[in-house]
Amino acid sequence: MGFLKVSSPHAHGPMSTARVMRLVLLATIPGLFSLTWFFGFGTLVNVLWASITALAFEALALKLRKRPIAFYLNDYSALVTAFLLGIALPPGSPFWLIMIGTGFAILICKQLYGGMGYNPFNPAMAAYVMLLISFPVQMTTWLAPQGSFAGDLLGPIDALRYCFGFGRESIDAITMATPLDVLKQNNSLLIEDLWQESAQLGHFAGIGWEWANIGFLLGGLYLLYRRVFTWHAPISMLASLTLLSVLFYDGGSSASGGSPLFHLLSGGTMLGAFFIVTDPVTSAVSNRGRLIYGALIGILVYIIRVWGNYPDAVAFSVLLMNFAAPFIDHYTQPRTYGHKLKDQQGGKS
Amino acid sequence: MRKIWDIHGGIHPAENKHQSLLKPIENAGIPAQLILPLAQHIGAPASPIVNVGERVLKGQMIAEAKGFVSAPVHAPTSGTIAAIESRVIPHPSGMSANCIVIDTDGKDEWIDHHGVEDYSALSKLDLVDRIRQAGIAGMGGAGFPAAVKLSTRDDKPIETLILNGTECEPYITADDILMRERAAEIIAGAEILRHIIKPNKETLIGVEDNKPEGIAALKKAAEGTGIEIVVFPTKYPSGGEKQLIQILTGKEVPSGGLPSDVGIVCQNIGTATAIYRAIQFGEPLISRITTVTGEACGQAQNYEVLLGTPVQYLLDKSGFDKENCIRLIMGGPMMGYTLQDTAVPVVKTSNCILAPTVAELPPPPPAQACIRCGMCAEACPVSLLPQQMYWFSRAQEHEKLENHQLFDCIECGACSYVCPSNITLVQYYRASKAEIRQAQQDKIKAERSKERFEARTARLEQEEAEKEAKRAARMAAAKAKAAAAANAPEASKADIIQAALERSKAKKAEPADPAQAAIARAQAKRDGGAEEESPQEKTERLQKLLASAEKRLVAAKEKLALAQEQQSDNADAFATAVSKTEEKLSAIQKELSEHQASQAPAKTEPAGESTDPAQAAIARALAKRAGAGADESAEDKTTRLQNVVATTEKRLAAAQQKLALAQEQNDANVGAFATGVEKTQAKLDAVKKELADHQATLGENAAAEQATSDDPVQAAIERAKAAREAQANMSEADKIKQTLESLENRIAKSKEKLEAARAAGDDKAEILADSLAKLEDKLATAQQQLSQT
Ligand code: SF4
Numbered sequence A: 001m002g003f004l005k006v007s008s009p010h011a012h013g014p015m016s017t018a019r020v021m022r023l024v025l026l027a028t029i030p031g032l033f034s035l036t037w038f039f040g041f042g043t044l045v046n047v048l049w050a051s052i053t054a055l056a057f058e059a060l061a062l063k064l065r066k067r068p069i070a071f072y073l074n075d076y077s078a079l080v081t082a083f084l085l086g087i088a089l090p091p092g093s094p095f096w097l098i099m100i101g102t103g104f105a106i107l108i109c110k111q112l113y114g115g116m117g118y119n120p121f122n123p124a125m126a127a128y129v130m131l132l133i134s135f136p137v138q139m140t141t142w143l144a145p146q147g148s149f150a151g152d153l154l155g156p157i158d159a160l161r162y163c164f165g166f167g168r169e170s171i172d173a174i175t176m177a178t179p180l181d182v183l184k185q186n187n188s189l190l191i192e193d194l195w196q197e198s199a200q201l202g203h204f205a206g207i208g209w210e211w212a213n214i215g216f217l218l219g220g221l222y223l224l225y226r227r228v229f230t231w232h233a234p235i236s237m238l239a240s241l242t243l244l245s246v247l248f249y250d251g252g253s254s255a256s257g258g259s260p261l262f263h264l265l266s267g268g269t270m271l272g273a274f275f276i277v278t279d280p281v282t283s284a285v286s287n288r289g290r291l292i293y294g295a296l297i298g299i300l301v302y303i304i305r306v307w308g309n310y311p312d313a314v315a316f317s318v319l320l321m322n323f324a325a326p327f328i329d330h331y332t333q334p335r336t337y338g339h340k341l342k343d344q345q346g347g348k349s
Numbered sequence B: 001m002r003k004i005w006d007i008h009g010g011i012h013p014a015e016n017k018h019q020s021l022l023k024p025i026e027n028a029g030i031p032a033q034l035i036l037p038l039a040q041h042i043g044a045p046a047s048p049i050v051n052v053g054e055r056v057l058k059g060q061m062i063a064e065a066k067g068f069v070s071a072p073v074h075a076p077t078s079g080t081i082a083a084i085e086s087r088v089i090p091h092p093s094g095m096s097a098n099c100i101v102i103d104t105d106g107k108d109e110w111i112d113h114h115g116v117e118d119y120s121a122l123s124k125l126d127l128v129d130r131i132r133q134a135g136i137a138g139m140g141g142a143g144f145p146a147a148v149k150l151s152t153r154d155d156k157p158i159e160t161l162i163l164n165g166t167e168c169e170p171y172i173t174a175d176d177i178l179m180r181e182r183a184a185e186i187i188a189g190a191e192i193l194r195h196i197i198k199p200n201k202e203t204l205i206g207v208e209d210n211k212p213e214g215i216a217a218l219k220k221a222a223e224g225t226g227i228e229i230v231v232f233p234t235k236y237p238s239g240g241e242k243q244l245i246q247i248l249t250g251k252e253v254p255s256g257g258l259p260s261d262v263g264i265v266c267q268n269i270g271t272a273t274a275i276y277r278a279i280q281f282g283e284p285l286i287s288r289i290t291t292v293t294g295e296a297c298g299q300a301q302n303y304e305v306l307l308g309t310p311v312q313y314l315l316d317k318s319g320f321d322k323e324n325c326i327r328l329i330m331g332g333p334m335m336g337y338t339l340q341d342t343a344v345p346v347v348k349t350s351n352c353i354l355a356p357t358v359a360e361l362p363p364p365p366p367a368q369a370c371i372r373c374g375m376c377a378e379a380c381p382v383s384l385l386p387q388q389m390y391w392f393s394r395a396q397e398h399e400k401l402e403n404h405q406l407f408d409c410i411e412c413g414a415c416s417y418v419c420p421s422n423i424t425l426v427q428y429y430r431a432s433k434a435e436i437r438q439a440q441q442d443k444i445k446a447e448r449s450k451e452r453f454e455a456r457t458a459r460l461e462q463e464e465a466e467k468e469a470k471r472a473a474r475m476a477a478a479k480a481k482a483a484a485a486a487n488a489p490e491a492s493k494a495d496i497i498q499a500a501l502e503r504s505k506a507k508k509a510e511p512a513d514p515a516q517a518a519i520a521r522a523q524a525k526r527d528g529g530a531e532e533e534s535p536q537e538k539t540e541r542l543q544k545l546l547a548s549a550e551k552r553l554v555a556a557k558e559k560l561a562l563a564q565e566q567q568s569d570n571a572d573a574f575a576t577a578v579s580k581t582e583e584k585l586s587a588i589q590k591e592l593s594e595h596q597a598s599q600a601p602a603k604t605e606p607a608g609e610s611t612d613p614a615q616a617a618i619a620r621a622l623a624k625r626a627g628a629g630a631d632e633s634a635e636d637k638t639t640r641l642q643n644v645v646a647t648t649e650k651r652l653a654a655a656q657q658k659l660a661l662a663q664e665q666n667d668a669n670v671g672a673f674a675t676g677v678e679k680t681q682a683k684l685d686a687v688k689k690e691l692a693d694h695q696a697t698l699g700e701n702a703a704a705e706q707a708t709s710d711d712p713v714q715a716a717i718e719r720a721k722a723a724r725e726a727q728a729n730m731s732e733a734d735k736i737k738q739t740l741e742s743l744e745n746r747i748a749k750s751k752e753k754l755e756a757a758r759a760a761g762d763d764k765a766e767i768l769a770d771s772l773a774k775l776e777d778k779l780a781t782a783q784q785q786l787s788q789t
């Protein structure tokens, strides 16, 4: 005879974890392209080097943990972490900085907790925060955006050279404060005047920054369309961020927190909303839970940006909410068919 | 347009339905052999009413329903009963169970059968009974006996009757083609159901929108009947009973409840046609429509299949390509189970046989880590959190699993289907459910055995104390005897003591075999006079024991009856106690009768041979006492039985009163009370019978006594023999038979309860199953005992 004995269901949907990860990688392309367009090849080199080191660390960890290496590398999760970290780091970051970041993300934040699915914190964000605290100088050195691969923008060769430590001095010549820094340090000018004064602020949120955010937004919409994640967390994060920035816009005074569009399109907003907050492993699980999770991240981002000490806040907010995710889950268990919510809550604790 | 509600989650797997819809329903014909499992439905298996070698006609009942939640089985065609034996049945575990095997004769000769002229003239009870007798069980999948679902209670009025034509599983088209070809029968069945249920609001037929032809046919057939065809978007698993109810009415069946709790009765459309044929033509359920499909079948199509047809027969008909097929599924790809053996038969619930090629449904890839993507929660139609349940299941956190409503999972497989990490989630849930049920059972068992242990310890202590007291008394008696012997220097007394000593030596060397023991004792007796621990004493002791055991039994039985009446949870414990007591009682009775038997022949010889007048006197006295003992016990028994009759009658009266009261007040417990009354009545009858039997035996005894009364010793022997016989008859055969009967009754009852509980998805089901198994064990032992006597 020899028929298989397996339990139902016998059919399986088209989605696989590797495919989810590949789609996520694919969706970073528009954002990566904008970053490269305006800031040169520094980000691409970041991503490349981060990928190589992340895969190496992952393989090492799997070998030490005696797991099948090929099987786990095939889930692409290490690559996703590498991409996100590479994108978040300043373009043209030194190789050691990147390596420390990926090592921390893969070895400590992921494998030490038991590998994919078991990590309570988003590895890319945890590594970013660790680097920001340990190496504040390197982490806040941003190149000035140029556009159209023009002029003294970092070419691929230069970017590689900088990355590996040759002629780093010259890089300082083309760095400048990010728009978020600019706004933060402003305490005398009206918003309107500030924008006129500082050319790099662009239309809304800084040349380059606007476009990078729009790129990530596009990628995110694509992922939504492919049903890689649900809309709940990203949309509620953007909504709460918008709401707060409207409330505290203050008519554009010198104490203003900045316009809603400025907040939506600057810094890591869109990258965070669609690529970090949606990280399934570390977010809340139910839809209701994700609404709360996203909204709280949006609020934290605004608070830290405007009243905190760090100019960008996505990483901090996400990490803080990673802590809170299990609690959110606990209180947002959906109502099961045929149950009253009351009974369910009662029986749960 | 009526409002359609949406269910949470759901998925859209590839439908693959068109393949089997290209051809009309074809009659699959008569295979050489039909295998009919006795359990094709949820509930107690039917019990065969035919013998091997008997010729049966098409439509003849060959196994009858056993209890309320059960369904009879009929012969699908004419032929000869080839065997009633264990065969592999369609079941996920690939297990075997009792089946009736029919060698068909190809004549397809119908038994005389009649339909009903005008069903609307018949009462609901009558119609439901006809449906029950036709063996109709839900044909959509679960196989719940249709008659049980239709036995709605008046205190729970039904608002909506729903016919389920959803058929949401991919591949299966049995209902679809039924709608296309036999819409009129479905509607006719629906009208009968409506007449039975009398829904006070509406009768609906729910169909997914992927069956436009079927919908058109149904709509046409339903014109002017007031039966509404409700079409809603295709989504798996809309066809689940609870899901369909939600879609059509927006109501949710409470967890652990039944559709009737929210005023709904739901039947499959296939069941409706079967009901129509049963009422209109008097045809029992002997065939069904089964889809045979999958790419490994040359021709996918729907067959009208006789129940019992082996799967292999259908595959052969469909050009099955074994080489290309690595899994064979009974049911659909989402909830069906794999078959290992193509000899399994099509049963009442077999809606599909799916033989996919390897490429079509490839073997599952290895599972990866859960990435907590939440897609499973998105897909779950019951709004569970499959991912959390998965973690808890892995960690064996049973309490958390239950708090996450594991037992509300309908095992639809939607979560496994969407899981990108290929985790076999449903398998984890099934395993955990089984573990939790097991744990619950173990807990109950442990508690029970603790109780038992404590009771035993107490009893042993008491026995020990009694023994101690007796020993002391005996010591005193022996001392007195010795003193008397010393005081009276007569040879005979010295002889007696000597003999007693010798006998006690002989007793020590006594072999285990009672016959041998009797001989040894007889020899010892010939050698000397009376025994030191005389047989009378033993008789008395045994009789005392017997009386007290009987008393205990009566008390235990009363307690049990009370517990059963009150539906108490302890009923099972009491039942165990009763059967334990019964066992003990019969053991004592056996011992007593053996003892008396061994005593009787022993006395024959001294009576014939003894020249010593003293010995003769002793023997006579002995005989008299033995006879008196037997008489006494018989009298005791009479009074006892009379007492039992009196108390049972009292209880019956009380139960009847309660029942009447309950009926007046429309109490929900009426059913329970009615069962209580029935039970009490049955017991009363049994006791009365016992009493009558006993008195008859007594009469015989008296007659025997009179016939032989001229010789007292002979008479004593006769009496002892009679008593032994009576007791042997009573205690061994009759008693065991009675026990058997009562056990069988109890088994049937608890099976019903079990099925009801299972059907209701009640957690208690497993507990009930456990006690059922115990009862069955007991029954087996009793049967063994009976065959030994
Ligand atoms: S669908 Fe699978 S991987 Fe995603 S959360 Fe559920 S169990 Fe985990």
Ligand code: SF4
Binding pocket: B379, B380, B381, B382, B383, B384, B386, B408, B409, B410, B411, B412, B413, B414, B415, B416, B425, B426
């Ligand atoms: S199998 Fe259970 S947990 Fe999974 S989707 Fe169906 S009902 Fe939900």
